[in-house]
Amino acid sequence: MSHQEANHEFCKRLPKIELHAHLNGSIREETLVELARERGVELPPEFHDGFHTNRDPSQFLNSKPRSLVDCFHIFSFIPKCVSDVAALERITREALEDAADENICYIELRTGPKILFHHEGEVCTKEDYLGTIIRVMESFERRELNRYEANRQRRESSETRLPLIPRLIVSVDRSKTVEEAYENVDLAIELKASGCKQIVGVELGGDPTKNDFGEHFLPVFSKARRHGLPISIHCGEVPMARESRDRPDLVRAHEEALSILKFGPERLGHSLLISEDLGVMLDDLLIPVEVCPTSNVLTLELANHEEGCLLKGIQNH
Numbered sequence: 001m002s003h004q005e006a007n008h009e010f011c012k013r014l015p016k017i018e019l020h021a022h023l024n025g026s027i028r029e030e031t032l033v034e035l036a037r038e039r040g041v042e043l044p045p046e047f048h049d050g051f052h053t054n055r056d057p058s059q060f061l062n063s064k065p066r067s068l069v070d071c072f073h074i075f076s077f078i079p080k081c082v083s084d085v086a087a088l089e090r091i092t093r094e095a096l097e098d099a100a101d102e103n104i105c106y107i108e109l110r111t112g113p114k115i116l117f118h119h120e121g122e123v124c125t126k127e128d129y130l131g132t133i134i135r136v137m138e139s140f141e142r143r144e145l146n147r148y149e150a151n152r153q154r155r156e157s158s159e160t161r162l163p164l165i166p167r168l169i170v171s172v173d174r175s176k177t178v179e180e181a182y183e184n185v186d187l188a189i190e191l192k193a194s195g196c197k198q199i200v201g202v203e204l205g206g207d208p209t210k211n212d213f214g215e216h217f218l219p220v221f222s223k224a225r226r227h228g229l230p231i232s233i234h235c236g237e238v239p240m241a242r243e244s245r246d247r248p249d250l251v252r253a254h255e256e257a258l259s260i261l262k263f264g265p266e267r268l269g270h271s272l273l274i275s276e277d278l279g280v281m282l283d284d285l286l287i288p289v290e291v292c293p294t295s296n297v298l299t300l301e302l303a304n305h306e307e308g309c310l311l312k313g314i315q316n317h
Helices: 003-013 029-038 045-049 068-075 085-101 126-153 178-193 213-226 248-263 276-285 293-299 301-305 310-315
Strands: 016-022 104-111 165-173 199-205 231-235 267-270
Touching (some): 016 085, 085 104, 085 126, 104 126, 104 199, 126 165, 126 178, 165 178, 165 213, 178 213, 199 213, 213 231, 248 276
Parallel strands (some): 016 104, 104 165, 199 231, 231 267
């Protein structure tokens, strides 16, 4: 076993938590291909360009770095493939199975509720969408706890991985309307108030070039906060600058990031390209950052700087 393979095996055996995992982004490549074929969806060529069937996980490499724009283009095809309850159940179950295989003992999946269909053609509402995920999580957690307890009773706990405990963050897509944002947050509030332990917060994600947190979504997340829901917000995914004569987009990105920091969410997602002055502010505020090293290396700026190498990217994060 090489040194790199030994490092990979050591990391895999460590108990871990996963706080930033998008449900659609966690779909297995082979599952996406299969669902697309079954539902008559033609995936874009750039997806197949980056498809790996016998990838060696110990290499920590991405042979096809993708830009943020490329990623959102590919992501737009996933809802077309996950168009019914059966597909939603499958990708949720497989995401949890894959997490357990990586020795993750606590995971927070995040997704925005969508309208799907049952096999009988009946409409699956946004409430049903979240309910489906929650039922899969409840069933998976019961099996995990029973497995772990059975192994403990057989005195096999030293070689048994911890049970995986799954939880759910309800997402708001910033490319959609404010009305839809309120709808998603209201669903999270109702589920939390009903005693649903799986709901642990809400988040703002999606294409960072669309809309603006302070202008469009501040009241939405203020409502979530009033109802006791923890909040995570994607931030610093695009370049920014406090001042720029030629690039007003950089200034707008800086202004939005500043408004997010002033709001003070419980956590931030990525924050990879946050400007130096806001980095100082972030240090003072002590807001935890979901650094997402794999995503940052494979799809954001570190992919270019570190030739797609995850280990180098983490070391220079």
